[in-house]
Amino acid sequence: MTTGLGRCPCESEAEEQGVTRRGFLAGAAALLAGTIASVLGAAGLSYFVSPAFEKEDENWIDVGRASELRTGAPVKVDYVARKRDAWVVTEKRSSVWLSNLGGGRFIAFDPRCTHLGCPYRWDQGKQEFLCPCHAGVFDREGKVLSGPPPRPLDRFPVKVVSGRLLIRPVDEKGAA
Amino acid sequence: MKRRCRAVGEWLRRRTGCDRVWETLFARHIPEAEGPTAWLYTLGSATLFIFVVQAVTGALLAMNYVPSPDHAYDSVRFINEKVLCGSFIHGLHHFGASFMVVLVVLHMLRVYFMGAYKYPREGTWMVGVVLLLVVIGFGFTGYLLPWDQKAYWATMVGTNIAGQTPFVGPLVSKILKGGGEMGASTLTRFYALHVLVLPAVVLLLIGIHLFLVVWHGISEPPERARRRGEGNPLG
Ligand code: HEM
Numbered sequence: 001m002t003t004g005l006g007r008c009p010c011e012s013e014a015e016e017q018g019v020t021r022r023g024f025l026a027g028a029a030a031l032l033a034g035t036i037a038s039v040l041g042a043a044g045l046s047y048f049v050s051p052a053f054e055k056e057d058e059n060w061i062d063v064g065r066a067s068e069l070r071t072g073a074p075v076k077v078d079y080v081a082r083k084r085d086a087w088v089v090t091e092k093r094s095s096v097w098l099s100n101l102g103g104g105r106f107i108a109f110d111p112r113c114t115h116l117g118c119p120y121r122w123d124q125g126k127q128e129f130l131c132p133c134h135a136g137v138f139d140r141e142g143k144v145l146s147g148p149p150p151r152p153l154d155r156f157p158v159k160v161v162s163g164r165l166l167i168r169p170v171d172e173k174g175a176a
Numbered sequence: 177m178k179r180r181c182r183a184v185g186e187w188l189r190r191r192t193g194c195d196r197v198w199e200t201l202f203a204r205h206i207p208e209a210e211g212p213t214a215w216l217y218t219l220g221s222a223t224l225f226i227f228v229v230q231a232v233t234g235a236l237l238a239m240n241y242v243p244s245p246d247h248a249y250d251s252v253r254f255i256n257e258k259v260l261c262g263s264f265i266h267g268l269h270h271f272g273a274s275f276m277v278v279l280v281v282l283h284m285l286r287v288y289f290m291g292a293y294k295y296p297r298e299g300t301w302m303v304g305v306v307l308l309l310v311v312i313g314f315g316f317t318g319y320l321l322p323w324d325q326k327a328y329w330a331t332m333v334g335t336n337i338a339g340q341t342p343f344v345g346p347l348v349s350k351i352l353k354g355g356g357e358m359g360a361s362t363l364t365r366f367y368a369l370h371v372l373v374l375p376a377v378v379l380l381l382i383g384i385h386l387f388l389v390v391w392h393g394i395s396e397p398p399e400r401a402r403r404r405g406e407g408n409p410l411g
Pocket residue numbers: 216217218219220221223224227280283284287292293297300301302303304305307308311382385389393394395396
């Protein structure tokens with residue numbers, strides 16, 4: 001852009017050597033502005049897009065000592081899940097059916113029936129899970145024995161860490 | 177490539193007159209000041225720059241900030257501890273706020289001591305006075321937002337001072353606080369003022385202020401006027 005402002009006569013000499021005072025200052029100003037803009041821009045952009053690179057919170061929940069869970073009848077365990085959502089911590093009461101198959105193998109069942117979500121119970125005499133709503137029946141590994149449930153009982157991931165039994169309750173979509 | 181660029185520039189110029197706009201705004205004649213005096217003329221632009229930084233960082237902060245007593249403090253902590261670059265962005269806004277007040281006052285002092293508020297620039301000055309109040313308003317309303325002890329008690333003091341005004345004091349204080357006691361509605365009120373009302377007002381005023389600055393041109397330093405025998409502005 002031409003500026004229309006008068007130029008210092010001394011500039012024409014320097015211009016022949018390639019660097020003018022005006023050109024140098026314009027360059028220096030552009031460099032400074034560029035530095036400031038890129039530092040601010042980079043920080044601002046990282047701030048803005050950082051949610052895309054966040055690690056999912058694994059959210060394992062401690063449901064007791066593994067050794068206290070005896071083989072045999074599955075037991076229903078109530079727990080309180082503390083869930084962090086950014087700056088909000090919510091507590092949700094929930095429960096899980098735990099089954100010790102022996103040999104360090106554990107199963108954690110989602111306590112909702114796979115038909116329409118009713119809470120089922122364990123029938124000790126029949127050694128089966130019974131759902132009261134529409135008479136769904138599952139065996140101790142969660143397989144459907146009869147009734148309308150379309151698939152076996154859902155399971156949560158389980159692991160044992162230094163003697164404690166940890167579960168990770170996930171819904172159908174896999175979100176914790 | 178270069179020809180292509182020039183063609184696009186020409187196309188724009190014919191339709192928008194952007195070259196005239198550029199010339200009016202940036203190729204104006206400005207006073208031939210030198211040395212420290214010349215630097216004083218940068219204070220207004222510096223204020224403008226910090227305002228832009230505040231607006232950018234403020235918009236980013238607003239993405240994670242919650243103006244509610246049960247989450248405000250935690251959300252600011254979340255920004256500082258969990259968000260990438262969060263403490264940097266918050267820091268810029270925090271220190272920028274103080275810096276902007278300092279700069280605007282320095283800018284006002286330079287205008288005052290150079291007598292730049294005189295005819296025909298009284299309008300620029302008057303808009304400036306309102307700008308000063310709005311900037312202080314930004315600082316006052318923003319200070320409450322982190323909702324920590326400092327924020328809470330500073331605002332308690334501030335609203336109580338307003339409450340000391342003869343006759344209307346208690347009313348003003350109640351309106352500021354959104355009720356008799358400081359609480360949730362104080363926070364939402366200050367938040368709305370800080371991020372909605374004041375930015376709209378300040379943008380309008382800065383627009384008028386800068387229009388007037390360009391319209392009148394920037395005043396010469398007083399020494400030169402004196403040398404020319406146009407009267408002695410320093411009295
Ligand atoms: C957000 C706040 C403000 C911004 C962004 C701003 C911006 C500017 C800019 C960029 C200029 C050009 C010349 C210079 O920088 O010195 C200017 C001039 C001026 N400002 Fe401000 N200003 C602000 C607040 C104020 C305040 C608080 C006052 C006085 C109460 C004021 C009074 C003036 C006057 C009278 C001029 C004309 C000076 C001259 O022609 O030499 N401004 N302002």
